[in-house]
Amino acid sequence: GVVFTDLDATLLDHDSYSWQAAAPALRTLAERGIPVCLVTSKTAAEVVALREALGNGHPFAVENGGAVAVPQHYFDGQPCDAATPLITTTLGADYAELRALAVRLRDTHGYRYTGFGDMDDADVQAATGLDPASAARARARRASEPLLWQDNDAALADFEARVAEAGYVTRTGGRFVHLLGHAHKGDALRWLRARFTDAHGAILAIALGDSGNDADLLAAADIGYWVARPDGSHYAPPGAAIRHAGGIGPLGWAAAIDELIANREI
Numbered sequence: 001g002v003v004f005t006d007l008d009a010t011l012l013d014h015d016s017y018s019w020q021a022a023a024p025a026l027r028t029l030a031e032r033g034i035p036v037c038l039v040t041s042k043t044a045a046e047v048v049a050l051r052e053a054l055g056n057g058h059p060f061a062v063e064n065g066g067a068v069a070v071p072q073h074y075f076d077g078q079p080c081d082a083a084t085p086l087i088t089t090t091l092g093a094d095y096a097e098l099r100a101l102a103v104r105l106r107d108t109h110g111y112r113y114t115g116f117g118d119m120d121d122a123d124v125q126a127a128t129g130l131d132p133a134s135a136a137r138a139r140a141r142r143a144s145e146p147l148l149w150q151d152n153d154a155a156l157a158d159f160e161a162r163v164a165e166a167g168y169v170t171r172t173g174g175r176f177v178h179l180l181g182h183a184h185k186g187d188a189l190r191w192l193r194a195r196f197t198d199a200h201g202a203i204l205a206i207a208l209g210d211s212g213n214d215a216d217l218l219a220a221a222d223i224g225y226w227v228a229r230p231d232g233s234h235y236a237p238p239g240a241a242i243r244h245a246g247g248i249g250p251l252g253w254a255a256a257i258d259e260l261i262a263n264r265e266i
């Protein structure tokens with residue numbers, strides 16, 4: 001199997017950004033040689049720093065599927081770590097294009113939102129609780145624009161319809177509405193799955209997430225888990241191949257991995 005996981009409020013705690021509660025489960029997966037691929041709305045700069053801290057040398061997807069990155073020779077079977085040079089492929093749209101769309105729709109229709117492009121590092125820090133260095137990395141966007149939504153739900157529905165009309169995509173994370181190109185996390189999982197399958201044959205894809213921007217990821221996997229959100233609720237009901245993990249964020253993550261191992265599914 002291969003684990004494809006969201007970061008914020010899934011592997012990482014929503015407030016502290018710590019994965020401590022999932023550290024034993026991560027070790028177990030590493031011992032069993034099960035890859036953990038990060039599939040996140042974070043930027044490449046953020047993920048590079050996190051992979052280093054996690055000791056993760058596997059392929060990953062950033063900016064909600066806007067781009068995928070594979071360590072050089074990973075699929076030729078060469079051992080890779082967090083320092084291995086990366087080959088990046090853009091699946092979504094250019095940041096400049098998304099930013100222009102965000103500004104145009106706001107100017108034309110008067111929606112109230114603040115994008116990362118309107119914020120400086122201190123603003124992003126205040127909106128996210130990230131430390132200063134991480135906030136700076138979060139602003140290094142290439143393929144998605146997070147919007148802090150400051151308008152009502154009707155305005156959001158209107159905005160989402162106009163974005164779709166323009167041929168783009170919105171997905172909602174834990175804190176922000178993300179404006180994307182034509183690729184989302186489900187597309188990233190399918191792209192990565194094809195690489196694993198070419199190299200090693202069919203894989204069992206496990207996906208874990210917490211928010212709306214993970215629904216495509218869970219739908220594209222063979223087994224999906226919703227971890228509980230900070231208020232203890234799950235984003236969506238369970239389904240045929242979608243389960244509820246018993247625990248919030250990284251606690252739920254660890255419980256899901258334990259369950260898969262106990263059931264001998266991975």
Ligand code: 2M8
Pocket residue numbers: 008041042043046128130138146172173174175176177211
């Ligand atoms: C943003 O994404 C999260 C994901 O759920 C959100 O919408 O709340 C991202 O833009 C990311 O770059 C940043 O690290 C994160 C911080 O909470 O927020």
Ligand code: MG
Pocket residue numbers: 006007008009010173174209210211
């Ligand atoms: Mg999340």
Ligand code: MG
Pocket residue numbers: 006007008039040041042173213
């Ligand atoms: Mg995310």
